Amino acid sequence: MSFLRIKKGGLLSTIQDLGRPGYRKYGVNPGGVMDRRSARIANDLAGNEETAALLEMHFPAAEIEFVDDRIFALGGAELGASLDGAAIANWRCHLARPGSILRFEGKVLGERVYLAVNGGFRADEWLGSRSTNLAGGIGGCGGRSLQSGDVLDLLEPTLPTSAVQQHEIASNVLIPHYSRFPTLRVIEGPEHSWLNAAGKTALEEQAFTVSHASDRMGFRLEGDPIGIEQLIQMVSSAVTYGTVQLLPDGQLVILMADHQTAGGYPRIAQIIDHDLPVAAQLGGGSKLCFHFVSISEAEALRQKIESDLLLFRIGCKLRRYGQ
Amino acid sequence: MLDLPIRYFPLGDAALTVEFGNSISRVMNQQAISLSQAIERAGFPWLIESAPAYASTTVFYDPAIVKLQFPKAETAFEAVRSLISGIVQSLGESDLPPDTDRIEIPVDFGPDAALDLQLIAETAGLGTLDAIDVFTSCEYRVYMLGFLPGFAYMGEVDERIATPRRSSPRTSVPKGSVGIAGRQTGIYPLRSPGGWQIIGRTNVELFTPFGTELTLLRPGSLVRFVAK
Numbered sequence: 001m002s003f004l005r006i007k008k009g010g011l012l013s014t015i016q017d018l019g020r021p022g023y024r025k026y027g028v029n030p031g032g033v034m035d036r037r038s039a040r041i042a043n044d045l046a047g048n049e050e051t052a053a054l055l056e057m058h059f060p061a062a063e064i065e066f067v068d069d070r071i072f073a074l075g076g077a078e079l080g081a082s083l084d085g086a087a088i089a090n091w092r093c094h095l096a097r098p099g100s101i102l103r104f105e106g107k108v109l110g111e112r113v114y115l116a117v118n119g120g121f122r123a124d125e126w127l128g129s130r131s132t133n134l135a136g137g138i139g140g141c142g143g144r145s146l147q148s149g150d151v152l153d154l155l156e157p158t159l160p161t162s163a164v165q166q167h168e169i170a171s172n173v174l175i176p177h178y179s180r181f182p183t184l185r186v187i188e189g190p191e192h193s194w195l196n197a198a199g200k201t202a203l204e205e206q207a208f209t210v211s212h213a214s215d216r217m218g219f220r221l222e223g224d225p226i227g228i229e230q231l232i233q234m235v236s237s238a239v240t241y242g243t244v245q246l247l248p249d250g251q252l253v254i255l256m257a258d259h260q261t262a263g264g265y266p267r268i269a270q271i272i273d274h275d276l277p278v279a280a281q282l283g284g285g286s287k288l289c290f291h292f293v294s295i296s297e298a299e300a301l302r303q304k305i306e307s308d309l310l311l312f313r314i315g316c317k318l319r320r321y322g323q
Numbered sequence: 324m325l326d327l328p329i330r331y332f333p334l335g336d337a338a339l340t341v342e343f344g345n346s347i348s349r350v351m352n353q354q355a356i357s358l359s360q361a362i363e364r365a366g367f368p369w370l371i372e373s374a375p376a377y378a379s380t381t382v383f384y385d386p387a388i389v390k391l392q393f394p395k396a397e398t399a400f401e402a403v404r405s406l407i408s409g410i411v412q413s414l415g416e417s418d419l420p421p422d423t424d425r426i427e428i429p430v431d432f433g434p435d436a437a438l439d440l441q442l443i444a445e446t447a448g449l450g451t452l453d454a455i456d457v458f459t460s461c462e463y464r465v466y467m468l469g470f471l472p473g474f475a476y477m478g479e480v481d482e483r484i485a486t487p488r489r490s491s492p493r494t495s496v497p498k499g500s501v502g503i504a505g506r507q508t509g510i511y512p513l514r515s516p517g518g519w520q521i522i523g524r525t526n527v528e529l530f531t532p533f534g535t536e537l538t539l540l541r542p543g544s545l546v547r548f549v550a551k
Contacts, residue, residue, distance in 0.1 A: 021371050021372050021383065022371070022372045023372070023472075023537065024372055024374040024381075024383075025359065025372070025373070025374040025375065025468060025542070026468050026472060026473060026537045026538050027468040027469045027470060027471055027472045027473055027474050027538070028472045028537070126532060126533075133472075135471060135472070135513065135515065136471075136472050136513060136530075136532065137513075138532050187333060187335070187336070189334075190330075190332045190334065190340060190342070232345070233345075234345060235345055235346060235347055235376070235377035235378055236376055236377055236467065236469060236476065237340065237342070237376045237377065237378075237379045237381070238334060238338070238340055238374060238376055238379065238381035239334075240334055240335055240338055240381075240383075241335075242335055243334070243335070260469060260470050260471075261374065261468075261469045261470070262376050262467065262469035262470065267334070270333070270334060270335040271335075272335065272336050273335065273336050273337060295333050295336060295398055295400050296397065296398045298335075298336040299336050299386055299390075299398050299399055299400070302336055302337075302386060303386070303387065303390065306387055
């Protein structure tokens with residue numbers, strides 16, 4: 001059985017996949033990767049199913065040693081990846097040799113990079129998912145982030161090393177358009193009507209700054225306070241990835257992948273699925289604006305990107321059968 | 324109170340919430356639980372999961388499958404709303420299941436475990452033993468699970484000891500801590516940051532990740548705390 005050797009653990013490197021839906025009613029959050037689209041593309045490129053476990057890393061990222069010939073792909077943030085000292089690009093696959101070292105030299109754009117290795121990680125599975133649940137200390141690599149000296153078991157490779165010659169590259173249509181100052185499209189949240197006129201204007205017309213107190217659970221935003229018409233107490237109700245809540249001090253928080261399953265703060269907006277990958281790559285100090293769209297626009301954007309992803313996935317598979 | 328119109332709204336582009344109201348009510352909570360169970364029984368191909376809260380149920384769906392099944396629907400949301408509102412209307416009084424399991428939870432109210440008992444008692448103008456008596460003298464209903472795996476929101480705490488959350492949450496609350504937040508009570512299944520006032524601690528396991536039942540408590544369970 002093969003493995004990867006973790007020479008340095010990095011700041012917050014965790015094994016993730018597309019999460020464990022189905023258990024919210026027990027208070028278990030679905031979790032999983034922050035930037036789902038990048039993770040799916042990376043797995044497609046590496047010749048895996050999109051549900052395969054991969055590594056999500058922040059900067060400083062892990063330093064990783066390969067022990068066998070292994071095709072891998074990177075997606076998500078641009079963190080200056082290098083293989084044996086030579087710079088390598090995201091959004092395509094590469095071949096590591098026994099002893100190859102993968103490093104990340106510096107943050108260029110985005111916060112989270114995904115490493116998918118062909119075959120995938122043999123990590124701890126819980127409730128149908130290998131993603132790391134940090135709160136519960138379960139899944140992935142012992143329910144925790146990687147530490148220097150960890151050894152991560154890999155499943156058998158499914159591609160011959162020659163498959164790397166195929167040069168699959170994800171197109172710009174698929175790749176999320178990362179930015180340090182994006183406009184995120186939202187639909188109105190259930191309590192949006194509680195805002196007063198000035199509050200609605202403040203929500204739509206100002207630029208918010210992502211606080212440094214932001215993590216996989218949520219991003220706090222800093223901006224002019226947003227006012228509500230009258231203070232209504234709310235009983236806890238469902239929240240999900242991308243829910244924008246209004247805190248009592250008038251500031252906002254965006255719930256991210258490790259969000260709680262329910263919350264008691266007004267849900268004034270919800271980031272649409274299509275734009276969550278862009279949100280997921282924001283870090284402390286980034287700015288953002290909100291732009292309201294209708295549910296039908298949100299659904300149409302989702303449908304379009306899903307059909308593009310499907311074509312890409314089929315394309316990846318066909319090229320491999322064609323060898 | 325029950326005559327409030329039932330609201331249906333999108334929670335993003337892949338979830339729909341049915342809201343029966345906005346208060347802690349046994350009847351509305353039972354409606355939410357019954358609806359969630361009925362949705363799961365219906366076997367919709369697009370259903371990802373359904374989760375009840377205090378007075379609402381949220382349905383998570385795959386819009387691509389909804390659109391395949393209902394290509395003429397204006398939006399996947401509208402198609403799901405139409406199906407779910409049909410189920411809501413068919414939920415009669417007879418569908419309200421009786422409150423199910425009754426569970427006793429032994430609690431250590433000693434000074435090492437009951438981190439905020441002194442403050443809870445002082446706020447109530449009671450002695451600590453009287454505060455414990457007030458707390459243990461009634462039965463609590465589990466309204467929902469959330470916050471942490473297996474964390475049950477229970478109510479309603481007697482008004483005399485209904486202490487507000489700490490203004491500054493603790494960075495680490497020990498596993499098994501029994502907390503009060505206003506008229507709610509709950510037990511931390513895991514060590515976690517938290518702002519509830521801690522009245523005691525139990526060594527009962529509330530969350531068994533690899534057990535046949537993930538959680539000891541479920542919505543609708545009735546709980547009594549006993550001093551040990």
